[in-house]
Amino acid sequence: xxxxxxxxxxxxxxxxxxxxxxxxxxxxxxxxxxxxxxxxxxxxxxxxxxxxxxxxxxxxxxxxxxxxxxxxxxxxxxxxxxxxxxxxxxxxxxxxxxxxxxxxxxxxxxxxxxxxxxxxxxxxxxxxxxxxxxxxxxxxxxxxxxxxxxxxxxxxxxxxxxxxxxxxxxxxxxxxxxxxxxxxxxxxxxxxxxxxxxxxxxxxxxxxxxxxxxxxxxxxxxxxxxxxxxxxxxxxxxxxxxxxxxxxxxxxxxxxxxxxxxxxxxxxxxxxxxxxxxxxxxxxxxxxxxxxxxxx
Amino acid sequence: xxxxxxxxxxxxxxxxxxxxxxxxxxxxxxxxxxxxxxxxxxxxxxxxxxxxxxxxxxxxxxxxxxxxxxxxxxxxxxxxxxxxxxxxxxxxxxxxxxxxxxxxxxxxxxxxxxxxxxxxxxxxxxxxxxxxxxxxxxxxxxxxxxxxxxxxxxxxxxxxxxxxxxxxxxxxxxxxxxxxxxxxxxxxxxxxxxxxxxxxxxxxxxxxxxxxxxxxxxxxxxxxxxxxxxxxxxxxxxxxxxxxxxxxxxxxxxxxxxxxxxxxxxxxxxxxxxxxxxxxxxxxxxxxxxxxxxxxxxxxxxxxxxxxxxxxxxxxxxxxxxxxxxxxxxxxxxxxxxxxxxxxxxxxxxxxxxxxxxxxxxxx
Amino acid sequence: xxxxxxxxxxxxxxxxxxxxxxxxxxxxxxxxxxxxxxxxxxxxxxxxxxxxxxxxxxxxxxxxxxxxxxxxxxxxxxxxxxxxxxxxxxxxxxxxxxxxxxxxxxxxxxxxxxxxxxxxxxxxxxxxxxxxxxxxxxxxxxxxxxxxxxxxxxxxxxxxxxxxxxxxxxxxxxxxxxxxxxxxxxxxxxxxxxxxxxxxxxxxxxxxxxxxxxxxxxxxxxxxxxxxxxxxxxxxxxxxxxxxxxxxxxxxxxxxxxxxxxxxxxxx
Numbered sequence: 025x026x027x028x029x030x031x032x033x034x035x036x037x038x039x040x041x042x043x044x045x046x047x048x049x050x051x052x053x054x055x056x057x058x059x060x061x062x063x064x065x066x067x068x069x070x071x072x073x074x075x076x077x078x079x080x081x082x083x084x085x086x087x088x089x090x091x092x093x094x095x096x097x098x099x100x101x102x103x104x105x106x107x108x109x110x111x112x113x114x115x116x117x118x119x120x121x122x123x124x125x126x127x128x129x130x131x132x133x134x135x136x137x138x139x140x141x142x143x144x145x146x147x148x149x150x151x152x153x154x155x156x157x158x159x160x161x162x163x164x165x166x167x168x169x170x171x172x173x174x175x176x177x178x179x180x181x182x183x184x185x186x187x188x189x190x191x192x193x194x195x196x197x198x199x200x201x202x203x204x205x206x207x208x209x210x211x212x213x214x215x216x217x218x219x220x221x222x223x224x225x226x227x228x229x230x231x232x233x234x235x236x237x238x239x240x241x242x243x244x245x246x247x248x249x250x251x252x253x254x255x256x257x258x259x260x261x262x263x264x265x266x267x268x269x270x271x272x273x274x275x276x277x278x279x280x281x282x283x284x285x286x287x288x289x290x291x292x293x294x295x296x297x298x299x300x301x302x303x304x305x306x307x308x309x310x311x312x313x314x315x316x317x318x319x320x
Numbered sequence: 321x322x323x324x325x326x327x328x329x330x331x332x333x334x335x336x337x338x339x340x341x342x343x344x345x346x347x348x349x350x351x352x353x354x355x356x357x358x359x360x361x362x363x364x365x366x367x368x369x370x371x372x373x374x375x376x377x378x379x380x381x382x383x384x385x386x387x388x389x390x391x392x393x394x395x396x397x398x399x400x401x402x403x404x405x406x407x408x409x410x411x412x413x414x415x416x417x418x419x420x421x422x423x424x425x426x427x428x429x430x431x432x433x434x435x436x437x438x439x440x441x442x443x444x445x446x447x448x449x450x451x452x453x454x455x456x457x458x459x460x461x462x463x464x465x466x467x468x469x470x471x472x473x474x475x476x477x478x479x480x481x482x483x484x485x486x487x488x489x490x491x492x493x494x495x496x497x498x499x500x501x502x503x504x505x506x507x508x509x510x511x512x513x514x515x516x517x518x519x520x521x522x523x524x525x526x527x528x529x530x531x532x533x534x535x536x537x538x539x540x541x542x543x544x545x546x547x548x549x550x551x552x553x554x555x556x557x558x559x560x561x562x563x564x565x566x567x568x569x570x571x572x573x574x575x576x577x578x579x580x581x582x583x584x585x586x587x588x589x590x591x592x593x594x595x596x597x598x599x600x601x602x603x604x605x606x607x608x609x610x611x612x613x614x615x616x617x618x619x620x621x622x623x624x625x626x627x628x629x630x631x632x633x634x635x636x637x638x639x640x641x642x643x644x645x646x647x648x649x650x651x652x653x654x655x656x657x658x659x660x661x662x663x664x665x666x667x668x669x670x671x672x673x674x675x676x677x678x679x680x681x682x683x684x
Numbered sequence: 685x686x687x688x689x690x691x692x693x694x695x696x697x698x699x700x701x702x703x704x705x706x707x708x709x710x711x712x713x714x715x716x717x718x719x720x721x722x723x724x725x726x727x728x729x730x731x732x733x734x735x736x737x738x739x740x741x742x743x744x745x746x747x748x749x750x751x752x753x754x755x756x757x758x759x760x761x762x763x764x765x766x767x768x769x770x771x772x773x774x775x776x777x778x779x780x781x782x783x784x785x786x787x788x789x790x791x792x793x794x795x796x797x798x799x800x801x802x803x804x805x806x807x808x809x810x811x812x813x814x815x816x817x818x819x820x821x822x823x824x825x826x827x828x829x830x831x832x833x834x835x836x837x838x839x840x841x842x843x844x845x846x847x848x849x850x851x852x853x854x855x856x857x858x859x860x861x862x863x864x865x866x867x868x869x870x871x872x873x874x875x876x877x878x879x880x881x882x883x884x885x886x887x888x889x890x891x892x893x894x895x896x897x898x899x900x901x902x903x904x905x906x907x908x909x910x911x912x913x914x915x916x917x918x919x920x921x922x923x924x925x926x927x928x929x930x931x932x933x934x935x936x937x938x939x940x941x942x943x944x945x946x947x948x949x950x951x952x
Binding site for chain 3 (some may be wrong): 328382385386387406407408409412413414416417418419420421422424434436437438482485532534650
């Protein structure tokens, strides 16, 4: 049938460039990187045959000096810092999203834009901004020093504190947007029904408001936690050795340390943790949200 | 006061005839949308495709528009085979169920779309738009945006956008289904009048049998992709071809025929004598049943029944009856004096010349 | 808490949030005009740092590279991604339906992994074939690859929101295939195309990691320049470069706001 053939032609014409682009420049490199994790570290840090699990052994901490927990700590720290940042982001974004949704319609788009615009600036510049604020001698650093949190004449970075601020600052909009979408669709009749059925404001929130915003919350958690886990810039600029995350560990193997198989193994672990995290969040969303539609 | 619109270009009568010859269309291996349908539509006819959802009526309309191709069979429009002719080369236009007005264009720009595509001159385009807008009564809306229109106005714009091309055939896919009852009734009359005035062939799709009867010259009833019956509204209502058509046209009094012989037929509510055709059901239209009070002098051939419910409908009253445990419906004009009430026993006179014998579904 | 007090609390919370979001950017802008080399004490207004910036060939080259990378990759991505979003919407994929999942890959992949995968791949290809040496070209390829899915998703979502009968109406009203593209599809998708252009542009401007790993010695961009300069601490010069980039982003934000407003007024 000529019609079918023409449709196929059009399909190929429109889809091929994009699919090819992703296949060649994303899927292929990813497969290469994954395969690299099973090669041996050769001279100049470049991967060579034979196939081995040496990179994974090194990643687990087995070096020629015996076992060290450094890499394991880095992985655990990545998870912990991601969870902490996601929690703080949620606590800030929830009231913010609710507040925006209660404003007059003509203000809402502008308010959302105000939340989003800082995240459009370059990642490095956002961290530079915080470096300015947290540097030694700034009012904030002086204040912290007077309270005894840091030594006088020191800055508030590099520190885990600065890393968490950086993560929250980077990903806050990704939580505000889906939560706002959920609040905007909020069916107030359910809240009124709950109040009508003798619910206190708090239990009305628990039973009528929170379940309705849950899909937005789950979407926000996905949008925040996944890129936060893979963070590189913030930890590199605002953090020190004791707030390093797995992204930094991986990058180091390709830049300074020159152990590509080890870096590839780390990247593989990152992808695995990301996928597991996605799966867990999805199941959690299903269980909590019942039959409700959950993004992703 | 706008002066009456001049009639649209007179076209050769034959250009607007439609021939559908053994057309079939399957979507999946087992789902048959149209099964060997053949029918002819006369030039200038208001022709309706009627049936429940999934009966194939919209599929047939899309085949006429060229938006879909038949798997087998031929379609001729104006005597010309439409095989392989794409929609944009057919002198056929469609009013879509959703209206499908282009959101980025205002009313005038929507109406001129088809004329632009045909690269008509600017003068011709504005002449046609003014004329059509006056004809449809939307000349005040031309500069409006689509989202500033009410449902009825959108419907009119969609109609104007199709008519402005002066097609041989206008296809209407449930164009009134999104409107509320009052507006719907008004537009039914307007559409019918417009079709008469233009003398254009209209092919109208609906699932509403009353709408079909009010508007059409002829109706084709479709069921599961097959043509169940084709005829005038009166023929289809009064002499439905089979059980399906009868039920779809709103008939409820279908009595299975238990036995028939030369002198009459036997049904669950009794025996009727007379010369009846062969068939599976006796159809009693509501107006073939006349109610008498028990104390009134009995007509011959009367049956006893109980009134279960009276549904007052203004001009008439609908009586839901039980007759030998068999439910029947009768409608009687209200004449200002009280009729029977629920719980009353009545005598039922059956006017057998208004009755019809019909086939079981699919046998017809 | 009463309704009034809740609102008052939320308003205060909102202003605090705005302070949190804009203080870092504001500090950067303010200290870029500082007359002394400090980001802790503001001594007086001066344009000296900007004058030095524009006299510095390395920085001017980086500015040029940044602009080329952002605009070229965005233009390519909008075309390729738009076609992809349309293709996935319009045609039945049949056995190829798994291809749709490709779109989500770049969205969930950590950008550090993405950047490293690109880098190692380009190195490999360069060793084998002698093409794709690290530079502006490889950076553009990498950017296009992560921009395309976002554009495709946006265009696809807009198409899914359209009444499918519109496509048939265009055919029915005598539009030939080319006319359908020029008179119907492109005008209808114009808001989505504009939005995806801005999205792809901000994605490119926001990125550092992928650029960093795919860049060559000659293709330093402003963020990469800042990255290597910042090891010695934040200087007013860095703040001045950052200010230029912040200004660009606010320009884009204003454009998108105007676009949004025009859409709203044309709607009503």
